[in-house]
Amino acid sequence: MIPLSVLLHRDQDVLAEAAAARLVTRLVDAQAARGSASVVLTGGGVGTAVLAALAASGARDAVDWGRVDVWWGDERFLPTGDPDRNETGARAALLDHVPVDPARVHPMPAADGPDGDDPEAAAERYAVELRAAARPEDGEPVPPFDVLMLGVGPDAHVASLFPETPAVRDERPVVAVRDAPKPPPTRISLTFPSLRAAEEVWLLAAGDSKAEAVRLGLTEPSPARAPVAGARGRLGTLFLLDRAAAARLPHGAQGLAAP
Numbered sequence: 001m002i003p004l005s006v007l008l009h010r011d012q013d014v015l016a017e018a019a020a021a022r023l024v025t026r027l028v029d030a031q032a033a034r035g036s037a038s039v040v041l042t043g044g045g046v047g048t049a050v051l052a053a054l055a056a057s058g059a060r061d062a063v064d065w066g067r068v069d070v071w072w073g074d075e076r077f078l079p080t081g082d083p084d085r086n087e088t089g090a091r092a093a094l095l096d097h098v099p100v101d102p103a104r105v106h107p108m109p110a111a112d113g114p115d116g117d118d119p120e121a122a123a124e125r126y127a128v129e130l131r132a133a134a135r136p137e138d139g140e141p142v143p144p145f146d147v148l149m150l151g152v153g154p155d156a157h158v159a160s161l162f163p164e165t166p167a168v169r170d171e172r173p174v175v176a177v178r179d180a181p182k183p184p185p186t187r188i189s190l191t192f193p194s195l196r197a198a199e200e201v202w203l204l205a206a207g208d209s210k211a212e213a214v215r216l217g218l219t220e221p222s223p224a225r226a227p228v229a230g231a232r233g234r235l236g237t238l239f240l241l242d243r244a245a246a247a248r249l250p251h252g253a254q255g256l257a258a259p
């Protein structure tokens with residue numbers, strides 16, 4: 001059975017610092033084992049707070065940032081530099097402050113990119129980029145990401161996979177999302193098969209508005225109804241929560257209470 005763990009933290013700040021420390025360890029271990037590491041970033045409040053905590057931590061220098069491949073789980077399809085793009089937030093919080101190799105940073109295309117205002121073509125372009133980085137021996141269209149982080153929406157969405165939308169049933173690695181219920185309406189997202197190619201999936205949630213989504217993530221049998229329930233890693237899945245987001249944990253969910 002593939003391990004699933006639920007870890008509780010006092011509040012969002014502690015959660016962000018703990019996740020940042022965990023990410024350093026995971027990246028360093030991957031680099032020691034294989035020479036390089038890969039991480040998939042998320043947008044949203046907690047995901048960006050984790051990156052900011054990492055940038056503020058002295059431990060960040062334990063990572064050889066020039067040997068980290070950086071990907072995104074989803075993107076708001078807006079022009080480059082738009083403050084609502086997940087890429088913009090990640091660069092401001094972390095990537096502008098560590099010596100990443102620009103060639104190993106893989107933002108999803110922007111609405112002013114090579115495909116213009118065509119999210120389907122942009123999604124296909126990202127799929128091609130992922131395939132080029134995949135390992136032929138895996139037979140997967142995406143690389144085996146070491147860590148894939150996902151924020152969790154109050155409606156139980158992850159990445160830009162919103163409940164009962166076509167993207168939750170799409171088997172292509174990357175899709176364009178139109179008419180998203182959360183603005184902006186046009187997005188690009190990895191799909192479930194790509195999320196599940198990751199070795200570890202970390203679901204990040206803080207605040208009482210996320211408590212019901214977290215409960216669904218642990219109990220809902222249909223990922224189409226609650227996409228958070230369909231995001232699972234090949235080697236393990238972590239729910240990294242603050243106390244408020246954990247307020248409706250189902251009976252028996254494992255939790256390690258942090259001070």
Ligand SMILES: O=C1O[C@H](COP(=O)(O)O)[C@@H](O)[C@H](O)[C@H]1O
Binds near residue numbers: 159
């Ligand atoms: O729109 C998005 O929302 C989710 C969750 O964001 P949060 O602010 O409620 O934590 C995020 O994970 C996703 O990447 C993003 O595009």
